[in-house]
Amino acid sequence: MKFGVFLPNGSNGWVISEAVLPYAPTYKHLKAIVLEAENHGLTFALPMIKFKGFGGSTGFWDHCMEPFTLVGALAAETKTLNFIPTVALLALHPAYTARMMATLCNISQGRMGLNVVTGWNAPEYEQMDLWPGAAFYESRYEFASEYLSILNDLWATGKSNRKSKFWNLNDCYCLPMPDYPIPIVSAGQSPAGVEFCGQHADQRLVIGQPKVLDQLALRKKSGAGSKYQTYILLHMIIETTDEKAKHVGEEIIRKADKVAIANMISSAQLDSNKGGSSEGVQISLDRPLEEGNSAFTAIPVIYGSPATVAMKLDTMAEKTGADGFIFSWNDFEVGIRAFGQEVLPRLTCT
Numbered sequence: 001m002k003f004g005v006f007l008p009n010g011s012n013g014w015v016i017s018e019a020v021l022p023y024a025p026t027y028k029h030l031k032a033i034v035l036e037a038e039n040h041g042l043t044f045a046l047p048m049i050k051f052k053g054f055g056g057s058t059g060f061w062d063h064c065m066e067p068f069t070l071v072g073a074l075a076a077e078t079k080t081l082n083f084i085p086t087v088a089l090l091a092l093h094p095a096y097t098a099r100m101m102a103t104l105c106n107i108s109q110g111r112m113g114l115n116v117v118t119g120w121n122a123p124e125y126e127q128m129d130l131w132p133g134a135a136f137y138e139s140r141y142e143f144a145s146e147y148l149s150i151l152n153d154l155w156a157t158g159k160s161n162r163k164s165k166f167w168n169l170n171d172c173y174c175l176p177m178p179d180y181p182i183p184i185v186s187a188g189q190s191p192a193g194v195e196f197c198g199q200h201a202d203q204r205l206v207i208g209q210p211k212v213l214d215q216l217a218l219r220k221k222s223g224a225g226s227k228y229q230t231y232i233l234l235h236m237i238i239e240t241t242d243e244k245a246k247h248v249g250e251e252i253i254r255k256a257d258k259v260a261i262a263n264m265i266s267s268a269q270l271d272s273n274k275g276g277s278s279e280g281v282q283i284s285l286d287r288p289l290e291e292g293n294s295a296f297t298a299i300p301v302i303y304g305s306p307a308t309v310a311m312k313l314d315t316m317a318e319k320t321g322a323d324g325f326i327f328s329w330n331d332f333e334v335g336i337r338a339f340g341q342e343v344l345p346r347l348t349c350t
Contacts, residue, residue, distance in 0.1 A: 001317065001350045002324035004044040004084075005037045005336065006233065009070060010061040011053060014235060014328040016264075017295045019255040024063040027073065033332045034074050034081055040340020044082040046115055046185070046326060047071065051091070052124045054267075056260025068100050075108040084113040084185050089140075090130050094147045095172050098154040102178040110180030113203070114151075115187070118144050121267045141188070141196045142166075148184065148200045155182060187233075201228040205326060208232040208300045208316070209292050216320035229323035232316065235296045236327045237303040238338040245303035248330070249289045249296075256295035261285070265294070299328060306338065310346035317349035 006014060009025045023029075034045050047070055053062035067085035075083055085104070087097050097114075105112040118140040125131035136143070146166045153160035154174035162169050183202035188194055189212075197204040204226075206212050216230065239245035265285075284291075284298040292300040302312050313325065329335025344350070 001347075002043045002231070003041070003339075003344075004046060004231065004324065004326040005033065005042055005332065006326050006328040007033065007045050007047040008328070008332055009047040009067060010050050010064040011059050012061070013330075013332065014297045014299055015252060015295065015330055016054075016056070016058065016060050016257045016260050016297060017252040017255050018057060018257060019252040020330050022058040024059075025065045027065070027070070029332075030065070030070065031074060031077055033336065034078055036333050036336045036340075038078050038081040040336055041344055042081070042336065042340070043324075044084060044113075044326075045071075045074070046084040047086060048115075049086045049088050049091075049117070050124070051088070052121075052127055054260040054263040056257040056263065058257040058260055060257060060260040060264075068104065071112070072104055072107070075104070075111060078111075080111075082111045082113065083108070084115045084183075086115040086117050088117050088119055089144055089147050090119050090125050090132070090136075091128070094150040094167075095154065095160075095169075095174055098151050098174045101151075101182055102155065102174065102176060105178040105180050105182055106176065112180075113183040113185050115185040115205075116144060116148065116200075117187075123267055141192045144196060145200065197228055198226065203231060203323075204228045205231050205233050207292060207298065208234045208302075210290065210300075213316060213320055216322065220319075220321035230320070231324045231326050232320065232322050233299055233326050234328075235299045235301045236309065236329055236335055236339065237301055238306055238309055238335065238343065239303075240305060242304040242308050245305070245308075246289065249301050249303050252330070253289070253293050253295045256293075261294045264297075296328075306342035307346060309339075310343045313343070314347055314349045 011024050012022050047067040049067050050061045050064040054060045071083035071085045122131050146164050150160050150162050158175045158177050160169050160172045185203045186197045186201040187205040188197045237245045237249050284294045287293045289301040292298040
């Protein structure tokens with residue numbers, strides 16, 4: 001069982017609420033987080049990418065540190081932690097991504113994976129004149145498949161001549177090649193996204209909503225295997241009692257930054273790809289903590305005393321057969337420390 005941290009390299013991490021003091025990402029803070037994670041037995045860290053935030057009173061995600069340069073520096077500060085930078089496919093040519101990842105993989109001695117994001121937030125890319133148009137919503141996983149094929153060509157042979165409706169490469173080189181395998185990670189949630197994971201991903205991130213956990217449980221019960229490992233995404237609140245943890249979570253919902261959330265939902269409504277992450281954002285306004293309220297960027301919250309959180313994680317792991325979890329926290333350093341010292345020793349799923 002592996003445990004990871006969803007790094008807060010965007011403003012305010014994963015909480016859209018005035019109940020948590022707004023903060024901009026800094027290298028000092030992120031370095032402290034990954035050192036804490038490595039010290040307490042977590043195995044990987046994943047930074048996202050956002051080119052335009054959602055504003056509001058908290059300035060949510062208005063600042064975002066670029067993930068590739070970030071993990072290059074963080075890898076030099078750590079010894080065992082793995083890093084999974086996020087590539088926004090529309091923003092980087094695959095030959096450039098292939099070269100960056102080969103370099104990062106080699107200097108970190110294989111402690112790198114790649115999180116692939118097709119992109120659903122049109123305004124983010126329109127500001128850079130990179131948005132292909134509304135038709136991209138329907139073709140984005142076809143685009144992503146071609147992108148991954150080019151990466152695989154370059155990493156395996158150092159060269160690609162791939163030609164398709166999206167690319168026309170002529171003797172395209174990428175040397176040196178990576179000395180270690182580079183796992184592909186995807187958080188595809190829609191039917192098209194799940195199919196993409198089945199074709200290309202080594203690891204799939206799933207948002208830990210009850211219906212998703214039920215689907216994983218059915219797959220486990222049926223004995224149906226999959227090509228990829230499954231990691232469940234949750235936000236964690238650990239307090240001395242279950243009641244206090246619930247109160248903290250509900251206070252975050254009560255003081256939600258409604259302007260930032262409205263801006264996020266407005267962008268998500270443009271996405272015609274049903275059943276995906278953007279749809280989850282749209283319908284999360286009134287959800288309870290466990291189902292992923294908008295104040296937590298639609299990430300379900302696992303909360304309670306250390307004993308309760310450990311029990312919930314063990315139950316979830318047994319039910320779903322998941323290979324691991326990835327967490328966010330209100331205060332990452334404090335949360336990771338509490339997880340490592342008070343929750344991890346109580347777990348049986350490890």
